[in-house]
Amino acid sequence: MSGSSLKIKQTLVSEYLYALKKSKKYGPQVVCHKTYSSETGNFAQFPSNLNEKLTDSLRQFGISRLYDHQAKAFALISEGEDLLVSTPTSSGKSMIYNLPVLNNILSNSESRALYFFPLKALAQDQFRILQKFEKNLRKSFLVDNYKLAAIYDGDTSSWHRKKIRNNPPGIIITNPDMLHLSFLPYHANWAHFFKNLQYIVIDEVHTYRGVFGSHMSWVLKRLQRILRLYGANPTYILLSATIGNPGQLGEMLIGKPVVTLTRSGAPRAKRNMLFLNPWDSAAHTASQLLEAALKRGLRTIVYTGSRKMTELITRWTRPKLGDLAQKLSSYRAGFLPEERREIEQKLTHGDLLGVISTSALELGVDIGDLDICILVGYPGSVMATWQRGGRVGRAGQESAVILLAQENALDQYFMRNPDDFFSRPMESAMLNPFNIEIMEQHLHCAAAELTISDEEFTSFPDETRKTIEKMTWNSLLLQGSDGREWFATRKFPQRQINLRGGGNQLQIIREDNGEILGEIDSGRVLKECHSGAVYLHNALTWHVEKCDLENKEVVVSAFTGIYHTRPISEKQTEILEVFTRKSYPGYGVSLGRLLVREQVTGYQKRNNRTNKLIATIPLNLPEQRFETVGLWLEIPESTQAELEKAQLHFMGAIHALEHTMIGTFPFLILCDRNDIGGISCPVHFQTTGAAVFVYDGYPGGIGLCSEAFERIGELLKQTGKTVESCSCETGCPSCVHSPKCGSGNRPIDKDACLKLTRLLLNPENTRFAEKHFKEIINDKLLVSDIKVCAEKKKGKGMAALPSHYGVFDLETKYSAAEVGGWHRADKMGISVAVIYDSLLDDFVTYLENEVDRLVDHLFQFELIVGFNNRRFDNSVLAGYTSRNLNGIATLDLLEVVKSRLGYRLSLDRLAQCTLGSKKSADGLQALKWYKQGEIGKISRYCKKDVAITRDLMFYGLENEFFLFQNKAGKTVRLPVDLETVILREMA
Template sequence: MPLPDANTPFPDAPEPRLDAAGDVAAYVAALLASKRLGNQVVCHRVFPAAQAAYADPVRPFSRPVAAMLAGRGISRLYTHQAAAVDLARAGRHVAVATPTASGKTMTYLLPVLEEIAQNPDSRAIFLYPLKALAQDQLKAINELTAALPASSRPTAAIFDGDTTPHFRRKIRDNPPQILITNPEMLHLSLLPGHEAWSTVFAGLTHVVVDEMHTYRGVMGSHMAHVFRRLLRVCARFGARPAFVFSSATIGNPGELAASLTGLPVETVTASGAPTGSRHFLFINPEQSPSTTAVMLLAAALKRGLRTIVYTQSRRMTELISLWISERAGPYASRVSAYRSGFLPEERRAIEASMASGELLGVVSTSALELGIDIGGLDLCVLCGYPGSVMSAWQRGGRVGRALRESAVALIAGEDALDQYFMRHPADFFERPPESAVINPDNPVIAAKHLECAAAELPLTVGEPLITPPAMAREVARLEGKGLLLRDREGTRVFAARKRPHRDVNLRGSGGQFTIETTSGAVIGQIDEQRAYRETHPGAVYIHRGVSYMVESLDIAERRVRVAPGKVDYHTRARGQKMTEILEVSGEKTVHGVPVFLGRLKVTETVTGYERRANRGGQLLSIVPLDLPPMVFETEGLWWVIPKDVQDELDRRLFHFMGAIHAMEHAMIGILPLLVLTDRNDLGGISIPLHPQVGRACVFIYDGAPGGVGLSRMAFAKAEEALSRTLATVAGCPCETGCPSCVHSPKCGSGNRPIDKVACRFLLELLVSGKMPEKGDCRPECNEQQHTNNQKPGSGPALIKQAPPERYGVLDVETRRSAAEVGGWGNAYKMGISVAVLYDSSLDDFLVYRQEELPALYEALAQCNLVVGFNINRFDYKVLAGASPFDHHTLPTLDILEKVHARLGYRLSLDGLAKATLGARKSASGLEALAWWKEGRMDEIITYCKQDVAVTRDLYIFGRDNGYLLFSNKAGKTVRLPVEWA
């Protein structure tokens, strides 16, 4: 269907009045009257304007704050503002969750300003997830305090990635009373450098967290640890700040805030702010949602309505921007795309152009869902259901500020939830907002932050951060890897690295890939999991309306190289998945159907990609790929299909794999009704016979490594999930399956096999409970964590190692130095002055000269284990150069290799001996070389024996205790876990 141009506001609709520019009601009337689009509007609801409700705080404001409000013409507060201010002034932790544009800024700004007026030494940290929000906040503070005398105005400054090094130093040396920053700077700069920020942390009275609802899933799980680390540092300086959270309307603001901080939080959710009237329209288009969005945007441009169009993907954002630029005539330059992946300077320019009115329209992903100031808007077009009621209201709340009339148009896609609400619009308006979930126990995320916390301040046995069993297990695991190091007494734990913070990406559980053109210009970034699916070789990548072809995906360098190329198709990855059940953490039955919750290992392999035509979506070709698999552990739930149910479907000649595959897709599609997530955050696998279970299984799992709590909440609502999945499949009018019920847009097998009829029969049979599972379906887990029963704070589990029947400890002294033979690589030329072997069966030191090496080799061959320090890289090579010798057959333990493998760097024998044994080497290798030239063999032998004795005692200590001791770079004596196997 051809797209309209800007001269056709709505096809076949009456022409607008000449004075109708900016008239939302006229725009909606024209839409409803349109012959092409009017009958596609399945619901039109008008929310009338609401009057403000006011209240006074319990205690009057101090004179400076009262004068400041009076100067701004503010005589009273809205009810929710007054309630939140009272709690914050009392030092309580509070979460304010009210609609967009309800004046939440005052709920935290007023108590902070009052605290500063009363105590100039007090400090506050304002945390924003986006830099643009920080700029808006600084502007708001300056405007609000402009009426105060310059001498009494609070100081405020932004400290983020855009702050120049010069101003960073100035801010750090003389911190403002209000420090405006973002999660990354708190994590990367303030916390690891807390000694330099002592003025801030010692005087910290308030921590303001804006847009709290964005701290869910992966990022929320990260932030739960960042806030706990913040509280540890504050306690170090004797501060106990009050948290003030500001959030869009979500179902569990208090619970989320408490999960983020581990603190009790009170909530304020009833808004007293006034609102303008708002039209809400549901449109179920006959053409594609994007085509309809272009028509609505073109009509809005003609009327001068300031419009934002939200899309579900970067690609669709770029495509709609491209199409509107081709069709909008004189308005083409007044519309822009906006999404994550744009460079910061590009995003700032677009925001400024929208705020000034230079741009009339913007097409955005969720990147503009937050409260970035882009001026007053009239119309919000949702191109596809955003995935949650909360996001729909949050995005719709961007329009109609300043009590102006506004409109929100939800254009349905083919997705199951889109079509569900088109059939049940009342459910959307009556449905409460979803609850946000995080998972602080995610082992992948927790491990990274425990290392960061230990680098900031040593972890102490018994402190709350590492007391929970899950955290104790991670501490033990990190000690086992040498990333955390326990002190000699075993009571404090240090980080092995000084700044592990740089390896932590707060907005993802994996790494970031850089996207650059063949000329070397960086045009964006993409996370690791999406990189495999969206930027594989041959993929089409669109950036700011320009199509690029992916030439290479360099996984080792985390780099994607692209070249401009205009094509008439898009690409979609294909792949296959496998899952292994590692641990069961929950189980129950729903209508006789076993449902389990647990830890899974998922292996995903992208095997190829489809080329599909941009117009119509026709499959053009399938191109194979050879990419390495992505393997990660996560949380998931799985439905076990009772054997009698499977037998019944087989008896009726239904396609059983098609039935469970369709069930998997339909359930993933409907779960965002129950959990605050996007279907893209979930994965699924359907298996007709899982080897660990012995039954057919349908798996649904968190797409993020480690899991973020989505599966856990879905497991708690398993019965509702099953019934709603059946309702979705049964209620869809299609015959054989479609994206509104059992097809998935991201299915790696191209939605094959899928059997909707069989799926409906399967679900009806499961819900009926007529054929419950009679056998034991608890899986046999293939992995047992030996740290599961770890006593909190006891360190890594130490495995008692039995000594070998006979072992030897070897050291060799040479005749020539490395300099004399041309470098360490020529160790075979150094010659032997003496070799000493401690033989455990004799409990004696045996001395061999160069001419006696055959006897040494014979003695080594009798040992069950040969121990040395750098023996593989040095001693064996020296021996082989002096007399033919094949050391590869000897069972050898090289202590230095074990230390290096654990720490990533080498330690000296003398340093280990001093810290572990209180012993020292008696001399040095250079002295032994000088003695050889002087013929002082007795001194060489004594020195070599001492080295052997030290090496032997280190081996025995590590064998019996499971660790050695060394002095780290901070001068602390710490444990190095060892296992001599």
């Protein structure tokens, strides 16, 4: 932008802000206007080791020097340091990774780099930049017809994908999903590329937090395994918006320390930040401010919180713009890729004057030079506010960011305390690489991609080793026959994992035409989409006709009624494990593993206009339960007594404290309040008094409460400030009420909550006494515990067997086809039956005319052992006797195998691998022998089967596993706990 153009823009922005503040309508709504003066840049010369061809190319782009942080980054990367750069927008981050990568390619044409972007639009941006470099550097490449870069994502055709695989370019631009689904499962197809991979670039690192970040950390661990296979050790270059913990996030993501660079040398133009608390709705106010900006020729972006609001503001604004109407566009998810790219191109080239977008344009997509940013509602974090605000003023002109508050706790808190926003540090971004569910999913993928060796197993952290042991015990991984390697149970487990979601998704379907409206995850569906619920989707109202959990469908119809619905739920929290504890003067706080149980017991119908209760409808829905990580505050009895002495409602106090703590989580940590759950208990059976629990709302935890535990004092202080600064009398959504409360925000006592936070934080209190947790006794949970599973591998061997047991098998006279199907086993008849009797230590053979003696013999045993005897042999015998054979304690080895593996294995398959012994014949041969009258041959065959079954049981009791050959032809272990089955059967 030329100097004269800059001056004109600065004048226009200043005039716009002046008119806004002087306006009789909007002036009084402005609660804060903060100005940031322009800053000069700090520059550095091109590094001496930067290829001259590359410096010539930069000069052709009008770049004659670098910002000093770019030069420092180049030096660190050149030394092989793994680097994370966390600087503001418009600080030239793309140059930080492109320069060292291109410099290396110019000296070594075999060098390869892998670029990751979370959005396709970002990938397209960087591809265009690299195409410009390729055009300038064409003659400098060492190989003829060299291809510098290519995009490999969901929009890449199958033909083009094959072409890229067969002849990989210097740089492949992709996303985490493609690495997970296309690169790692088929790594042999990428062997040459991986072998020469020298740089891995991960942009927008701050987006890899929570569930997505936890998945990404494991995808990168899997990538590192494959790279070790091919002898590669690339340098990592990570780029992030400004966050509170860049080094910590980088290390959690790639599994090793990173050097951080957080100071930017880029110049910055004058910036304005206005907070405006609208009298009208924030959306209508945004439309009016947008209209005024566009008519002044100011290029403007409006950020909204939903697709529907994006379309509504566009619809309201366009008719008022006259000839400018075509220069305004909306931009959101749901547009076709070509539509989004067309809008991006129009913005970049200046064909559009304004755009209204969801967060889809928050990340670093090149959308040209903008002047005004209007935020419809607080984006949820200081980081996101500056990230979106950083889209304006990128050409060196004065710019303005206008935050329009909505009616919620965070927005209204900052309207009352604007200085707090400007003095507040950036939030921390957290993930949990040891989330058990996510870890199990990716360990399964890792084993499918490359067998896990015992050497690798010993190098894993304790949490990973324990998880592998648990997965092995549960047959989610199969251990090799010698116990020195682990295999996957499925060929392509990657296809079952959604990196960007926490749970299973249910489709929302219109009843009248079958149209799929969207999706909802299984964790929310019973609260929001139970039968009878009124569900809001894209600002349209729908009535839930049916919630089909089995088929993963929610069927809805259009709704025009006058009421909305609110779920009623009951919740319980159980402490499974305490990780760590801290004591403070007024309270104790613990961090640990929790079991959360919640059941929706009914719902309320409430009038839309008055919120008056119309009816309460009971529901009979299944309980939802999951394990997660949480923290809990223990409230001293003296504090409870003091509140009750002041005639304040104690339950109302801790309930309000729970709500407000959850609502203020986003002040400290990058998250949404829906990522957090909680429960308040005036008495909890595992603590000695009252407790307030707050937990991660995803199975296994995503690191939020772990970070909050370390910052519990900050969280409680912010909680107190939020309550104290709210002007309401008894509580409102801006302070102590929660829109997700299962008990309808009752009881709630705002005054009691404020006094409670003051008591908790009072430094003069006697230090909170350490308390001992009651012992948790829950056999069902203990059996599934990782540590217990590991200990059970020691086994007790033969001691579990009773003194008198029998091993039993029989052969039939007729096949299933001959009697009309397997369900008619009682018609198949007995040719021969054989029992091994432990007291006799011998085999006893019975023919059909001796069935009564056979049955009497079976009822003498304390335990019967067989292979499919409960389902088949007993059914055959039912044709001869009415006595209940299923009432005898039974160890059915086929049942054990199927329960562990999920499918059946033949006795012969198990015997060959486990015992090195084969069956002497098969069932079909036995039927032929019967027709030929060869009863002796059937007897010997049946006796051999009984001996194999007995020896297989002995092996399983002593070793706690069987061996079998999986579909890949590998001999693997199948863990079995025959001891527990026997004890349970004989109980």
